[in-house]
Amino acid sequence: MVPSAKPVRKCHACPLNLGDRCWHFATPRDQWRAGRRCAGFDNATLQAEFRLWQKRPQVKTRKELRRENSGARKRSSVLGEQRPKRGDKH
Numbered sequence: 198m199v200p201s202a203k204p205v206r207k208c209h210a211c212p213l214n215l216g217d218r219c220w221h222f223a224t225p226r227d228q229w230r231a232g233r234r235c236a237g238f239d240n241a242t243l244q245a246e247f248r249l250w251q252k253r254p255q256v257k258t259r260k261e262l263r264r265e266n267s268g269a270r271k272r273s274s275v276l277g278e279q280r281p282k283r284g285d286k287h
């Protein structure tokens with residue numbers, strides 16, 4: 198069986214829980230296995246590192262930049278004139 202990266206129910210209140218994965222551990226299920234308590238849960242050092250990681254500058258991928266700019270293109274002509282709409286009479 199392939200180990201899952203998805204956090205378990207006990208991870209619910211943990212700030213390191215990113216929803217589909219844990220920020221620190223590859224297999225959250227193993228951290229809670231057999232009555233153990235996760236070392237990252239309520240760990241102030243890890244949480245401080247996580248907050249620093251969140252504040253880091255982000256580099257956007259080409260795909261993200263393209264998506265951002267695709268809606269920002271101007272639809273008017275180069276001279277700033279409005280193109281006649283369909284059905285407009287001159």
Ligand code: SF4
Pocket residue numbers: 204205207208211212213214215219220221222224225226228235236237238
């Ligand atoms: S650090 Fe531990 S409790 Fe927090 S999300 Fe990861 S596995 Fe769960």
